Amino acid sequence: MATLGWWSLFGAALAGILVFQGSFCASEKAPNYSFMHNATSAPPTSYYDYIIVGGGTAGCPLAATLSQNYSVLLLERGGSPYGNPNITNLAAFGAALSDLSPTSPAQRFISEDGVINSRARVLGGGSCLNAGFYTRAAPFYVSEVGWDGRLVNESYQWVERVVAFQPQMREWQSGVRDGMLEAGVLPYNGFTYDHMYGTKVGGTIFDQDGHRHTAADLLEYANPSGLTVLLHAPVHKILFRIKGKSRPMAHGVVFRDALGAKHRAYLKRRPKNEIIISSGALGSPQLLMLSGVGPAEQLKAYNIRQVLDQPLVGQGMSDNPMNAIFVPSPVPVEVSLIQVVGITHFGSYIEAASGANFAGGSPRDFGMFSPKIGQLATVPPKERTPEALANAVELMDNLEEAAFRGGFILEKVMGPVSTGHLELRNRNPNDNPSVTFNYFKEPLDLERCVQGIRAIEKVIDSKPFSRFRFDNLNVTQLLNMTASSPVNLLPKHDNTSRSLEQFCKDTVMTIWHYHGGCQVGRVVDHDYKVLGVDALRVIDGSTFNYSPGTNPQATVMMLGRYMGVKILTQRLAGMTQSR
Incomplete structure (x- = not known):
């Protein structure tokens, strides 16, 4: 990918276009976005540049x-x-993820692997639902993708001025941090947004008062006279103009409002105007297919007019497998989400969450590993039926409060290298497509999980972490405790390599970092333009070949800013050259 050689040349001109007057910190109070409306107020037909x-x-x-x-x-x-306090407040984490109503900001889906997952349905996307960890991609990732390093750094900083904060380190997270250092996850890199081997304290999108800041807050940067945001406006298809043997050109979209009324929005007839899909790893390939760009056999099966036979749409789907060990604590622990990470050389990231996340006053209601949000590790994936979830929730509700004192130490497999695919179920864009991730299909992913669990064992056995574990519970017992319950007792494995492989398969959950489906070099080019058609791009995590950093949200936000600047730069260069 060619880097932005024009950046220094047009920096002064772009500064006038992109300048932001002053700095700000979005607050818990809703911003006064004059450009945000319900789609029911939209005209039947409208025209825009983008x-x-x-x-x-x-x-x-x-x-x-x-x-x-x-x-x-x-x-x-x-x-x-x-x-929505279930989005805004750290203490309510999980409440939105457990909401199964049709208007929930989180839409649950279950992969064909049997792992329960969720996709965002709210302005701000996954940044409204996640555990808040903020960390940049590794320098080698930026180099490999072909991004311009200077613009990447500027784009990260643009994001960080609004949504990123240094977390308050307390006892549990400090114990995990020091335990990782004793376990050999070195060096210690302190607090940093950068991706560096060793142990570090990362950023968070929760401020010092525990209030979440999201990608929606970045709309404070917008030019109010240049932006229209329509809510409850699902797009049903992209419209293409096809003349003779010329390439199909995207020129409009069809969307419906909350009352079911149909609206059309078209591109103004100006060169370089475009439609950009940023609907996520499930929504972007799904919309391409619904619009006639995808595998011919799927389009034919659902009577979708073929615009372009593109068999790679929906391929390369991946979800980073997460496995965790629950550690009951003899002493109270703070409520915390992800703050510390151990970035290992063997390809696993070690992280932790502690305490119960309160909602409605009860610590058993919502937590990062609660069956109420689908995180059920006590039965294998294919057995996580609605009945199993209900039984697990009932058991959890009957436990004493002391049972929730403690936390989870988790490992996330880097990459991963295992991939799957996405297929349509019907022609309704509001419904989930079918997706298969093929967790641990590739032996390297399973090997990394085993090594990650072994690293967690060392942290648990470390001296700095000793005050948070019971002396009479060894790691083997903790593994069995994590992987079994009265609902369904799994085989009691001893602590061997083979048993850890089985533990990884039986207890795998999602960490909500799925990606792929519209990958660079397969569905889009290095400028994120859809191959084979004109005036259409895809810019989001569906273009990733593997997940950047220990949490992708910082890089996805950066990518939106980065590509916005790059598009403006290219248009400015074109106008200058035409003169």
Whole structure:
């Protein structure tokens, strides 16, 4: 990918276009976005320079940037995150993920592997639902992808001025941090957003008061006169203009509002205007297929008019497997989400969460590893039926409060190298497609999981962590405790390599970092333009070949800003050359 050689040349000109007056910190109070409306207020037909489908982690910064010089329509299928305490407050983490109503900001789906997962349905996307960890991609990732390093750093900083904070380190997280150092996850890199081997304290999108800041807050950067945001506006298809033997050209979208009324939005007839899909790893390949760009056999099966036979749409789907060990504590621990990470050389990331996440006053209601949000490790994936979930929730509700004192230490497999695919179930964009991730299909992923569990064992046995474990519970017993319950007793494995492999398979969960489906070099080029058609890009995590850093949200937000600046730069260069 060619880097932005024009950046220094047009820096001064772009500074005038992209300048932001002053700095700010978005607060718990909802911002006064004059450009945000319910889609029921939209006209039947409208025209814009850019139409962005998906107001998520990439779509919001992208829209804010492009609005500085062009008219932008941002279409979000969900509602606003503002005023919803289940999104705003750290203490309510998990409440939104456990909400199974049709209007929930989180839409649950279950992969064909049997692992329960969730996709965002809210302005701000996954940044409204996640555990908040903020960390950049590794330098080698940036280099391998071909991004311009200077613009990447500037784009990260643009994001960080609004949404990133240094977490308050307390006893549990400090014990995990020091335990990782004793376990050999070295060196200690202190607090940093950068991706570096060893142990570090990362950033968080929760501020010092425990209030979440999301990609939607980045819309504060927008030019209000250049942006229209429509909520509850699911897009049903991209419209293409096809003339003779010329390449299909995207020129409009069809979306519906909450009352079911149909609306059309078109691109203005100006060169370089585009439609950009930023609907996420499930939504972007799904929308391409619904619009006629995808595997011919799937399009034919659902009577979708074929625009382009593109068999690689929906391929390369991956989800980073997560496995955790629950450690009951003899002493009280703080409520914390992910703050510390151990970045190992063998390809596993070690992280931790502690305490119960309160909602409605009870610590058993919602936690990062609660069956109420689908995180059920006590039965194998294929056995996580609604009945099994209900039984696990009932058992959890009957436990004493002391049973929730403690925390989880987890490992996430880097990459991963195992991949799967996505297919349509029907023609309704509001329904989940079928997705298979093939967890641990490749032996390297399973090997990394085993090594990660062994690293967790060393942390648990370390001296700095000793005050948070019971002397009469060894690691083997903790493994069995994590992987069994009265609902379904799994075989009691001893602590061997073979047993740890089985532990990984039986207890695998998601950490919500799935990606792929519209990958660079397969579905889009290095400028994220869809191969084989014109005026259409995909800019989001569906383009990733593997997940960047220990948490991708910082990089997805950065990518929205990065590509917005790059698009503006290219248009400015074109206008200058035409003169």
